[in-house]
Amino acid sequence: MEQRAGGSRIVDFDLEKQTVRELNQYLHKELPKNGVEEVRIFNPDGAHHIAVGMDAPAKVDIMGNAGYFVAGMNKHAEVTVRGSVGWSVAENIMSGTVRVEGYASECAGASGRGGLLVIEKDASSRCGISMKGNDIVVGGSVGHFSAFMAQAGRLVVCGDAGDGLGDSLYEAVIYVRGEMKGLGADAREEPTTEEDHASLAGLLERAGFDHDTEEFKRVASARSLYHWNADRDQGY
Amino acid sequence: MCGIVGLLMKDPGKHHLLGEYATKMLEGMATRGCDSAGLAAYTGEAEGDGARKISVFDPDGNLDWNELAEGMRKHIGRDVDVSAKGNHAVVVPRGAADEAFRWMVENRPEAHVLSVGRSIEVYKDAGHPFDIAERYGFAELSGSHVVAHTRMATESAVTWAHAHPFTVGEDFCLVHNGSLSNPHSLRRMLERHGMRFDTDNDTEAAARFLEWRLREGDTMEEAIRAGFRELDGFYTFLIGTGEQLALVRDPFACKPAVAAETDEYVAIASEFRSLAHLPGVSDADVFEPMPEEIYVWNKEPAVLAS
Numbered sequence: 066m067e068q069r070a071g072g073s074r075i076v077d078f079d080l081e082k083q084t085v086r087e088l089n090q091y092l093h094k095e096l097p098k099n100g101v102e103e104v105r106i107f108n109p110d111g112a113h114h115i116a117v118g119m120d121a122p123a124k125v126d127i128m129g130n131a132g133y134f135v136a137g138m139n140k141h142a143e144v145t146v147r148g149s150v151g152w153s154v155a156e157n158i159m160s161g162t163v164r165v166e167g168y169a170s171e172c173a174g175a176s177g178r179g180g181l182l183v184i185e186k187d188a189s190s191r192c193g194i195s196m197k198g199n200d201i202v203v204g205g206s207v208g209h210f211s212a213f214m215a216q217a218g219r220l221v222v223c224g225d226a227g228d229g230l231g232d233s234l235y236e237a238v239i240y241v242r243g244e245m246k247g248l249g250a251d252a253r254e255e256p257t258t259e260e261d262h263a264s265l266a267g268l269l270e271r272a273g274f275d276h277d278t279e280e281f282k283r284v285a286s287a288r289s290l291y292h293w294n295a296d297r298d299q300g301y
Numbered sequence: 302m303c304g305i306v307g308l309l310m311k312d313p314g315k316h317h318l319l320g321e322y323a324t325k326m327l328e329g330m331a332t333r334g335c336d337s338a339g340l341a342a343y344t345g346e347a348e349g350d351g352a353r354k355i356s357v358f359d360p361d362g363n364l365d366w367n368e369l370a371e372g373m374r375k376h377i378g379r380d381v382d383v384s385a386k387g388n389h390a391v392v393v394p395r396g397a398a399d400e401a402f403r404w405m406v407e408n409r410p411e412a413h414v415l416s417v418g419r420s421i422e423v424y425k426d427a428g429h430p431f432d433i434a435e436r437y438g439f440a441e442l443s444g445s446h447v448v449a450h451t452r453m454a455t456e457s458a459v460t461w462a463h464a465h466p467f468t469v470g471e472d473f474c475l476v477h478n479g480s481l482s483n484p485h486s487l488r489r490m491l492e493r494h495g496m497r498f499d500t501d502n503d504t505e506a507a508a509r510f511l512e513w514r515l516r517e518g519d520t521m522e523e524a525i526r527a528g529f530r531e532l533d534g535f536y537t538f539l540i541g542t543g544e545q546l547a548l549v550r551d552p553f554a555c556k557p558a559v560a561a562e563t564d565e566y567v568a569i570a571s572e573f574r575s576l577a578h579l580p581g582v583s584d585a586d587v588f589e590p591m592p593e594e595i596y597v598w599n600k601e602p603a604v605l606a607s
Contacts (some may be wrong), residue, residue, distance in 0.1 A: 109327075111574030116518070130573050149587060151572060152557065170557065189589050190554055209592065235556055 074101045080109040085115055097121040101248055111151065116144055119126040119161070136163040139180060155182045158199050162271075171208070177218070183272045188225060193220040202272035212239050213249065221268050223276055234286035240265055242280050253287040302453050303465075304330030306340075306560070307569035308597050309446040309546045313564055316345075320442030322579055324434050326568060327449050329575030331430040335451035336431045339425025340352045341474040341541055343600070349380075349395035353471075355389040355402060356415040356423040360461060362388040369409055378402045379593035386437045388413075389424050392589035410506070413462070418472030418541050427462040445600045450476035450539035457502045467505045469512035472543035477504040478571055479556045481534035486487040507532055511540065525549050525595050537590075539569060547597045554592035561585035567598050 068266045078088045088106065091270075096104065103124040107114055109280030113132035116125045119142035127135065130148035140159040149167030158177035164185070174182040177199030184192075184201070193201045198217040206224035213229070215237030225243035232249020239252075240261070248254070257278075265278040306326045310319050319342065327338065356501050357369075370392060371606035382393040394401035397585050398417075405412055409450040416423035424437040432450050432530045434440065457463050462477040466474040483489075491509050492498070498505055510531060514524035521540070525547065528538075538549040548569055550558055557591035560569045560577045563585045568576050590596055 111572060112576035113574075128579065132574055149573070151559075168587070168589070170559070171554070190592070296531060 075105060076101050077105045077107065079107045080110065080112055081114075085112050089114065089117060092116060092121070092125070093117055096123055111146070113151070116142070119144065122161075130167070135229075139163055149180045154184075155199075158182060168205075169203075173203075174199055177201075181271060182266075187224065189243070193218070193237070196220065200268055202268055202274065204272070205276055206243065209246075211248065212237055215239075219264065219268060221265065221272070221281070224273055231284050232288070233290060234284075235287065237276075239284040240281040241284060242276060242282075244281070245284070248284065251287050251290045252284050255283045255285050257281070257283045302333040302571070303476075304333045304335065304451040304571045304575070305476050305478050305537060305539050306330055306449040306451075306571075307447065307541075307546055307548065307567075308576060309567045309600065310565065311567065312443075312565050313445070316445060317443045318448060319444050320438075321441045322566065322568070323442070323447040323449060324440040325578050326575045327430050327434055327439065327451065329340050329577065330451045330571060332550045332574075333451060333571070334453040335430055336454055336459045337425065337427040337461070338430035338450060339423065339452075339464045339466050339476075340434075340437075340439055340442075340447060340449035341416065341421055341423045341466040341468065342439075342442045342444050342447050342473070343420045343541065343543060344422050344442060346543075347393050347395075351396040351398055353398035353402075353417055353419060354422060354423070355394070355398075355407070357390050357392055357412045358425075358461065359388045359390075359411055361411065362414070364388075364390075364409065364412060366392075369405070369412065372406055372553045373401050379402045381423050383600050386424070390438055391422050397501075399604065404436065416468040416472075416474065417470075417565055418468075418543060421468065421472045422539070423464065423466060423468055423474065426461045427459055427464060433583060437484065446541060446546045448474050448476055448539050448546065451586040456480055457500065459552070462500050465504060466541070467502070467508040469508050470516060472541075473512045473515065474541045475504065475510070475511065476506040476539050477507060478537045478558075479535035479551065481507060481532055481536065483531075487531065503534070507536070507538065511538075515542075519543055520531045521547050521597050522595050527592060536549050537571070544600050545597055547595065547605070548590055550590055550592050552593045556592045560590055560596070561587045 087118045105126045109129045111132045117137040120140045122141040125144040128144045132151040136144040137156045142161045144163045148163045153164040153172045153283045158180040160180040164183045168186045169184045173188045173192045176195045178267040182201045185204040187205035192207040192211040194213045196215045196218040202221040209227035210229045212231045215231045216235040222241045228247040229249040231252030264279040370381045374381040377397040379396040465476040468474045481503040484506035487506040536556045537558045539599040
């Protein structure tokens with residue numbers, strides 16, 4: 066069902082009448098060549114795999130709650146979920162933007178390589194696990210083991226962080242505005258630099274959050290796990 | 302993956318909607334690769350001093366339920382009600398329940414007891430949850446709360462006996478998404494306390510452990526806390542008793558859970574899609590239960606002691 070609104074071409078899907086497979090085949094095969102600028106998805110009702118594998122610079126609006134893996138592997142697209150999401154939103158995101166207006170369950174933005182994920186409310190545990198270059202901004206708090214083994218990219222938490230934050234971190238950087246229940250192995254709090262403030266300010270602006278960057282703490286890797294230390298005698 | 306479903310109707314005026322809502326939720330959990338399903342419903346107390354509801358399953362479907370009730374009636378000298386749905390029946394001796402139970406176990410060994418209690422009814426079977434819900438008329442059930450499950454077996458056989466919920470003692474049931482790594486040592490410990498097991502299922506060990514703690518005088522919170530020390534593995538548990546619905550996730554919260562609360566109900570499931578079609582869910586307080594937090598909802602709102 067195609068319509069024109071304010072000069073842009075919009076296509077609507079209704080997941081009460083159409084399947085996620087039909088939707089995703091349209092998004093993969095037709096959207097990249099038909100010039101449609103926006104796709105709206107009604108009645109998502111927590112279905113899994115919505116808009117996985119996007120590879121076109123279009124807007125995708127999900128008008129409700131989505132299930133697992135929504136906007137996984139996103140490339141170029143600007144995806145907005147007007148509700149909450151299940152596990153692994155924007156997993157392996159490559160580029161573009163994914164915005165969740167509600168809450169996110171576990172593993173949000175896991176192992177992404179680029180792009181920006183914004184979660185307006187809280188994210189659950191393992192947020193940004195193994196991220197490899199993507200940015201994540203969470204308006205609320207994150208659960209335990211967030212940014213576990215994160216290799217590159219930035220995780221910004223405007224609320225509190227659960228236990229084991231940044232366990233076994235590589236080169237990703239974490240900024241936390243609220244309380245941290247506990248840092249994971251090899252994660253440490255470091256002084257912020259001018260560069261940190263500029264980087265944070267840019268991310269907060271893109272995410273649409275208005276906080277003073279002075280309120281954030283920086284957490285990064287102490288790099289003590291980078292090399293095997295025989296003297297520890299397995300005592301890690 | 303297993304799917305869990307819990308529902309408690311906070312408004313007693315809405316008890317007639319329990320089965321309808323729970324069936325919607327169970328169907329929402331039917332896409333996790335399930336091989337069996339089951340449901341425990343707390344459908345109001347059996348009438349009569351010392352009356353009990355006994356949920357019975359005859360896998361072969363050869364039992365004559367009226368004949369069974371008649372035999373039990375003659376033996377205990379009390380009225381016995383029976384309501385049958387296919388090869389499941391709820392048999393209600395209106396007194397002398399222990400005697401009725403013993404008579405049935407000795408004289409009708411093909412009748413497998415799924416639950417005993419004042420208000421619990423249990424149905425479980427292998428097969429697709431849609432078919433099981435239809436076969437046993439889940440949508441028509443009326444009561445205060447439900448604990449239900451769709452199973453994808455990972456550690457023991459696919460049979461009706463291995464399907465959840467597991468019940469122990471009276472009015473206690475448990476469903477589980479996850480797996481335990483020490484069910485055998487738990488089992489040996491509980492057997493030393495005189496407990497007998499029906500299956501080799503890991504969830505049965507958890508159910509018997511928690512019910513044993515409750516019977517020893519623990520509150521629900523204390524029993525679950527003892528579980529944090531003794532149960533090793535991954536779990537989201539939903540626990541039902543005659544008065545309460547309880548939820549707990551292991552310290553790593555590896556298994557999913559989402560809850561929605563309105564003035565009308567508290568609904569819990571493994572995924573939101575199970576809650577998506579409940580009336581009023583768009584205005585509900587929807588949250589993900591925290592790891593190692595104990596959530597307990599009472600059938601009747603708690604009255605503060607003065």
